[in-house]
Amino acid sequence: MDFKRKIETGKLVVTTEVAPPRGTDTTLLIEEADLLSGCVDALNVSDNQRSIMRMSPLGVAHVLQEQGHEVILHTTCRDRNRLALQSDLLGAWNLGVRNILAMTGDHPLLGDTMGTKPVYDLDSTQLLQAIQNLNRGHDIMNRRLDGGTGFMAGAVVRPDPNDKMQLLRLKRKVSCGARFIQTQPVYNTEEFKEFIEKVSHLNTHIIAGILPIFSLKTVKFINDKLPGIIIPQEVVERIKNSTDPAEEGIELAAETIKKLQDVAGGVHIMPIITHQHTEAILKRAGMLH
Amino acid sequence: MIISRQKDLQVLFEGLSPDDSFFVIGCGKCAKKLRVGGQKEVEEVFWRLVDRGFRAVGWYVISTACSINSWEEIASEKPEIDDATAFLVMACGNGVSVINRVSGMKAYPLLDTTSIGGVCDDYMLHEQCAACADCNIHLYHGICPYAQCPKGLQNGPCGGSIDGVCEIGSERSCVWAQIYEEAEKSENLEVFTEFHPPKDHSKKVRREGLIEKI
Structure with missing residues (x-):
């Protein structure tokens, strides 16, 4: 059953994320994706994540689909205006991409290419609405197209039950067509449950983000580069005191997944560098049989 | 100014x-x-x-x-x-x-x-207006997100807005947090519930290069 069908029928999904290469060599990308064969429903392909220049996610999606993987194409509003976004989406559909994750995109000031002009002609809700139009066979100006798309569109959220603005924004994303939502990493499962209670009335499929921590270096990376994500001290202590931090990281991630299985519509695994432990995490969490 | x-x-x-x-x-x-x-x-x-x-x-x-x-x-x-x-x-x-x-x-x-800004109580106010030729600042409680949000977002904050701080720097407050504060004060959260369509940039472009008699 493909990702779209699973979302439509309310099944538990497992997604994960791969980063496009910083160059043309796709060897490592394919090796990483191969580690995930049979473990996950779809691979997210990021779009110049954190504004760091990498291969176009559309090019990567094509490579991965050729290898038999289903992808969720990240589409951000940072680098393309409404003309380019729509035409890329039409191209993506013709290349076989069926799932889109619509995002505003990190500001270029956070990235590696100084002096970049930010675009943001649309925001993520406007992009979601444009995708709805394409799905109806119309462009953003409501003109009929010669063949439309049938994308499964999704969006992202920081699952903070106390951030009223983000909750309102999530509601609007859903009303603009986000049929699945992938969240930022979850460490505090009680807080996540509170978040789910607050958004349970929304007609969408919420997939909890899991960012496994295999070392104190990962803790430092999250604290320095990913603002808003708070790692509980207990988690840091367990990694710190472990003789095998990688094994402890697998256990921690699996424990989190088990606690989330009944509340979330799935999990989205996004380790920082490699997927070498992703299968082990899913097995430990009972998500693979 | x-x-x-x-x-x-x-x-x-x-x-x-x-x-x-x-x-x-x-x-x-x-x-x-x-x-x-x-x-x-x-x-x-x-x-x-x-x-x-x-x-x-x-x-x-x-x-x-x-x-x-x-x-x-x-x-x-x-x-x-x-x-x-x-x-x-x-x-x-x-x-x-x-x-x-x-x-x-x-x-x-x-x-x-x-930018187009102002001065108030000896403080310089940057980026108060983006000269977009399509003003709808009244919808945003008198604070223009198109001018003041680094991404010009019109439908609420991005995910980088955390605890009222903008993602591009801890010294910058998120303009959407300010809009939210004003919206709460006036008990009108419509700006967060209504969908705002993409901006019509043609209104601005049409005037470039024109010299008109006053």
Whole structure:
């Protein structure tokens, strides 16, 4: 059953994320994706994540689909205006991409290419609405197209039950067509449950983000580069005191997944560098049989 | 008010030709108020030119650099202006452009224009207006997100807005947090529940390059 069908029928999904290469060599990308064969429903392909220049996610999606993987194409509003976004989406559909994750995109000031002009002609809700139009066979100006798309569109959220603005924004994303939502990493499962209670009335499929921590270096990376994500001290202590931090990281991630299985519509695994432990995490969490 | 800031004069001076004769021009409106183009700053630049060995023939603060009816009037106030071969202008880009147009002289900008803003209680307010030619600021409780959000978002904050702080720097507050505060105060969260369609940029583009009779 493909990702779209699973979302439509309310099944538990497992997604994960791969980063496009910083160059043309796709060897490592394919090796990483191969580690995930049979473990996950779809691979997210990021779009110049954190504004760091990498291969176009559309090019990567094509490579991965050729290898038999289903992808969720990240589409951000940072680098393309409404003309380019729509035409890329039409191209993506013709290349076989069926799932889109619509995002505003990190500001270029956070990235590696100084002096970049930010675009943001649309925001993520406007992009979601444009995708709805394409799905109806119309462009953003409501003109009929010669063949439309049938994308499964999704969006992202920081699952903070106390951030009223983000909750309102999530509601609007859903009303603009986000049929699945992938969240930022979850460490505090009680807080996540509170978040789910607050958004349970929304007609969408919420997939909890899991960012496994295999070392104190990962803790430092999250604290320095990913603002808003708070790692509980207990988690840091367990990694710190472990003789095998990688094994402890697998256990921690699996424990989190088990606690989330009944509340979330799935999990989205996004380790920082490699997927070498992703299968082990899913097995430990009972998500693979 | 047009917000400008002074360029690095050291770098600017390195690009000037020693064969030119310079006349420094300030602006009595925004640049003066922001203390980047009033008499004090203009005189300072004049004397720095002299110290650096450049030929500096004079200085003058025009009442409004972007609104000049007669260049002859200005030239008659400061006859030494005729000895200049280049102007150094301490005004916003509008001022430099108008001075260039009315004088027909080479004009170097000494300021970088950053935004349309204001001054309130001695504080400079940056980016209050993006001159989008499609104003709907009333929908946002008097705070324009198109001008003040680094991404110009019109449908609420991005995910980088955390605890009221903007993703591009901890010293910047998220404009959407301010809008939310105002919306809560007025018990009207409509701006967060209504969908705002993409902006019509054609309204702005249509006026570029036009010269219209007032």
